[in-house]
């Protein structure tokens with residue numbers, strides 16, 4: 001909120017205190033700190049009434065001749081955001097027409113007598129441009145408040161008001177001094193120095209010269225530009241804090257701040273104003289120096305008139321006279337746009353770092369099997385460059401900075417990059433700017449940039465910039481073949497390399513499922529999930545023969561994986577029934593346990609070393625086993641606990657045995673993506689989702705602002721940031737062609753042990769086949785269940801003194817033996833046998 005203007009009231013202390021007390025301003029919610037409007041409503045109006053009442057009762061105080069033209073408050077209890085977003089309000093017309101306020105004028109116009117003036121209070125809140133005009137008038141540096149007997153201490157008043165409340169006598173003296181037109185010498189000594197004595201002392205070690213000192217420095221080294229520049233930089237650095245003060249004062253409206261902090265800020269503000277003034281004047285001198293330098297003249301021995309020759313009275317009058325005009329012009333003028341420094345980039349270091357972790361090297365080529373050729377995929381057609389050109393980017397930057405300036409957010413765009421879908425502007429805010437404020441302006445910025453939707457990364461992880469991503473006017477399609485042909489995909493040695501697409505600067509991006517080692521995907525309908533998952537499946541098919549890779553596909557929607565029907569890589573027919581999917585997952589858990597047993601027997605720790613040993617010994621090798629679930633929500637609705645349990649088991653132990661999960665859902669709700677699932681599947685990938693909540697559940701903030709059509713956010717495990725990527729497109733025809741190419745070489749060979757229908761025939765189901773220890777536990781579990789009637793896993797765990805996994809296994813076996821039922825949707829089982 002921009003407020004402008006100032007108010008000079010001449011009132012008795014007790015009146016102020018009475019009315020501040022009467023209106024019961026709380027420290028936490030007062031606009032006194034920053035709002036002239038509220039001040040007028042809550043303080044000035046009642047005070048005016050008081051004066052009029054007093055006039056009626058006591059003849060000695062005449063009615064004020066000036067009618068304060070009070071503006072009705074336009075804001076009262078608005079939210080901080082609303083205040084921030086309010087357009088600048090008009091300047092209050094409270095100054096007398098003459099616009100020169102001197103003590104005699106005040107007395108003349110108001111009808112007050114000198115002895116009626118007890119306190120002077122300034123409420124100053126104005127745009128940066130006009131701040132310096134107050135300095136000459138409002139300087140209170142040497143003034144110390146006298147002790148007040150009233151219940152409100154000065155500190156408390158300072159907490160209520162950011163303005164300077166000084167004792168009446170001292171301020172009166174000040175005004176008199178200012179009115180003293182015929183004392184140039186004294187005036188010169190009182191040149192604007194708004195720093196308090198304390199601050200002045202503090203400022204000395206920092207070597208920031210006062211306006212008076214500065215010309216001397218310049219005189220001593222008239223052409224020492226580096227030194228001058230250094231001085232200016234020092235001042236600039238200090239002046240960054242100014243906005244922090246502004247922000248503090250605005251926040252003070254809402255938040256209870258400590259008195260000391262308020263005071264400190266008030267002092268800081270004075271200091272900053274001083275610095276700003278010093279800086280401006282210094283710049284003038286520097287420019288005059290430059291002129292002199294070019295003229296090869298020496299500096300004049302005297303101080304510039306602005307500093308030395310201008311009396312406080314002149315400054316005072318000048319500031320009062322010009323202040324309203326300056327305010328007006330500050331509002332009328334468009335906000336100043338800082339000079340931008342932009343550069344285009346062709347690769348992002350953070351993405352490069354992720355890609356550098358991809359294992360590179362030779363891949364094992366299957367001996368009696370031909371991997372599908374790239375020619376089965378259509379080549380990327382010649383596409384027109386959709387990146388924004390420099391003029392368009394400049395326009396966007398200008399609009400962005402203009403908009404941010406309206407909300408008093410200073411900063412600069414330091415870098416831009418344009419890719420196939422979006423253009424990113426990296427905005428470096430001034431140090432005092434809260435990045436959350438920029439985030440909250442998302443809609444306003446989108447409107448200013450005329451963008452359908454934008455995503456704001458505030459900040460870009462590991463950087464001191466905020467990323468503002470704007471969709472390009474036209475967007476490119478990324479073709480799967482482009483990614484398969486890229487160096488990064490070709491050089492990756494992992495058989496489970498997945499082509500994820502291109503990043504925001506258009507560079508191909510891949511990941512290794514072995515390292516993830518599982519992937520959780522979310523995206524609303526039509527966001528590009530299936531197309532993205534297809535690209536992943538094709539990535540696997542382009543690197544692995546049916547001997548090296550086994551797939552289990554769960555497709556409750558029945559259509560998504562149809563093209564892969566009878567694919568030789570499938571270990572079981574595509575599962576479309578959620579109930580069968582639950583069994584399929586349980587079978588996968590068993591396969592994982594089987595692999596672990598074999599690995600422990602062969603004293604190997606993971607799939608690669610086991611396969612090496614198996615090859616040496618002529619044993620069966622483990623193929624990689626990837627389970628792809630197209631819609632998790634259906635499974636969770638059918639048998640949430642069972643699915644959660646199986647998935648958690650595979651997620652926890654699958655990597656070493658070569659078993660991986662790719663799980664997608666349209667509904668990233670908490671009931672679907674339970675804590676257990678999310679924790680165990682740490683790599684998340686989100687296409688456009690419906691709401692912010694969905695985005696936060698999948699852990700991809702901002703996914704609700706994505707553009708659809710494969711636009712996505714990826715969070716690799718262990719990385720704090722999100723990588724924005726665009727998925728590659730592959731047509732159904734291409735998929736069909738690739739599948740038939742594979743089918744031409746190999747027959748499908750489903751493994752009966754994994755078929756949900758074959759559940760009853762699975763080995764190790766009868767207690768006779770269990771080892772003696774397990775058989776004993778099963779028998780004990782049966783007894784416990786029959787005695788207590790309780791069938792929960794945790795009960796068995798407690799009663800038998802075994803771990804949760806063991807108890808869960810026992811319960812599963814009891815289910816397979818028909819002793820207990822399968823769990824219902826709440827996870828409860830019935831006792832069926834005895």
Ligand SMILES: Nc1ncnc2c1ncn2[C@@H]1O[C@H](COP(=O)(O)OP(=O)(O)OP(=O)(O)O)[C@@H](O)[C@H]1O
Nearest residue numbers: 523524525526527528529530531709710727728729
């Ligand atoms: N990477 C992409 N490039 C270009 N267009 C895409 C891309 N991904 C998806 N699309 C477009 O979006 C449409 C929907 O994609 P897709 O079927 O993958 O959505 P979905 O998220 O799987 O939806 P649902 O969950 O309803 O199946 C596609 O038919 C295609 O037109």
